[in-house]
Amino acid sequence: MKHYVTKSERLFVGRVIIGVATAALCASALLATDRVYWTDRQTGRIERAGLDGADRTVLLQKVVPAGIAVDRLGARIYWTEQAPARIRRAGLDGGQIEDLVTVGLVEPDDIELDTLRGKMYWSEPAANRISRANLDGSNPELLYVFSGGAPTGLAIDVAAGMLYWTDAACGCILRGPLDGGLAETLVSGMFQPFDIELDVAGGEMYWTEPNAGVLRKANLDGSQVEFVFAASAIGPAGLGLDLREEFMYFTDPHTLRVSRISFDLSIFETVADSGLREPYRLALELTRGDPGDMNCDGALNGADIDPFFLALGDPLGYVARFPRCDIGNADVNGDRRVNGADIDVFFACLAAGACP
Numbered sequence: 001m002k003h004y005v006t007k008s009e010r011l012f013v014g015r016v017i018i019g020v021a022t023a024a025l026c027a028s029a030l031l032a033t034d035r036v037y038w039t040d041r042q043t044g045r046i047e048r049a050g051l052d053g054a055d056r057t058v059l060l061q062k063v064v065p066a067g068i069a070v071d072r073l074g075a076r077i078y079w080t081e082q083a084p085a086r087i088r089r090a091g092l093d094g095g096q097i098e099d100l101v102t103v104g105l106v107e108p109d110d111i112e113l114d115t116l117r118g119k120m121y122w123s124e125p126a127a128n129r130i131s132r133a134n135l136d137g138s139n140p141e142l143l144y145v146f147s148g149g150a151p152t153g154l155a156i157d158v159a160a161g162m163l164y165w166t167d168a169a170c171g172c173i174l175r176g177p178l179d180g181g182l183a184e185t186l187v188s189g190m191f192q193p194f195d196i197e198l199d200v201a202g203g204e205m206y207w208t209e210p211n212a213g214v215l216r217k218a219n220l221d222g223s224q225v226e227f228v229f230a231a232s233a234i235g236p237a238g239l240g241l242d243l244r245e246e247f248m249y250f251t252d253p254h255t256l257r258v259s260r261i262s263f264d265l266s267i268f269e270t271v272a273d274s275g276l277r278e279p280y281r282l283a284l285e286l287t288r289g290d291p292g293d294m295n296c297d298g299a300l301n302g303a304d305i306d307p308f309f310l311a312l313g314d315p316l317g318y319v320a321r322f323p324r325c326d327i328g329n330a331d332v333n334g335d336r337r338v339n340g341a342d343i344d345v346f347f348a349c350l351a352a353g354a355c356p
């Protein structure tokens with residue numbers, strides 16, 4: 001009798017393979033810099049901690065922060081503030097603050113980065129709109145306006161050039177081109193969806209509905225909506241996905257925690273639970289493998305040459321082909337840019353079997 005592989009068996013196989021790759025990569029000291037950043041509108045703080053909650057640090061206080069995003073390669077955090085309304089960035093430790101957008105904003109909320117195209121996107125639910133600008137704040141553009149709409153959480157499919165967002169007013173998930181244009185409603189009938197994150201490689205999107213205690217997912221086209229979990233005692237709000245380790249991170253303004261839960265729901269842990277008053281949005285700073293390991297298979301060898309040159313010559317093509325890898329691993333000379341200056345060092349890494 002023919003045996004058909006079920007979805008759960010495929011998932012199991014996938015987990016075993018990921019488990020092996022993870023074990024190989026755990027030797028990397030870079031893993032130590034994996035961190036979660038979050039905002040708290042009531043304490044007025046931006047904080048960060050290791051993924052297990054260790055080394056918790058206040059980066060900024062006495063502001064009203066909302067959305068937050070991390071540019072790991074550029075070593076900067078970007079965030080929105082609601083009173084006064086502005087968008088700012090700083091180094092990963094909160095130093096060297098720069099004002100990026102300070103005029104014309106109405107309670108800016110979520111922020112997401114497309115560093116390959118040099119753009120940042122933000123939502124203003126109270127003004128029914130989504131805008132973008134260059135990463136330094138120049139060239140602001142209005143992309144989407146919805147009368148009666150309240151776009152809140154944002155997510156970007158960099159390779160496909162699509163923006164996804166939640167709309168708390170219509171209870172919808174929508175998407176549209178990064179340049180603006182026609183938006184399509186993918187899912188409706190949700191209860192005040194708040195944040196959204198994508199697993200482009202897996203073809204899925206995840207979103208939170210804090211006031212329903214729900215985290216759901218669906219295919220990127222909106223089909224196959226299903227609960228990841230539903231628990232009335234908690235209120236998942238800000239969301240981040242660690243696709244390699246298969247953990248979901250979320251702020252919870254109901255229990256006043258930052259928590260993480262494994263994709264298979266077997267591990268549920270608290271990342272931070274003291275001194276929080278309205279934990280709001282969060283962002284993850286994740287290393288994925290080692291410098292030069294461009295196909296992220298845990299080894300540095302000749303198989304990385306083609307992906308390396310793809311990353312240099314066609315960054316968007318690289319992201320499309322290796323959605324779970326980090327293009328930043330092509331920065332083998334450590335100057336926070338991926339370009340021709342990395343080529344000689346890359347070959348030196350190959351010859352040595354590892355980058356210095």
Ligand SMILES: [Ca+2]
Pocket residue numbers: 110112153154155195196197
């Ligand atoms: Ca988001």
Ligand SMILES: [Ca+2]
Pocket residue numbers: 292293294295296297298299300301303304
């Ligand atoms: Ca490799």
Ligand SMILES: [Ca+2]
Pocket residue numbers: 330331332333334335336337338339341342
């Ligand atoms: Ca470089």
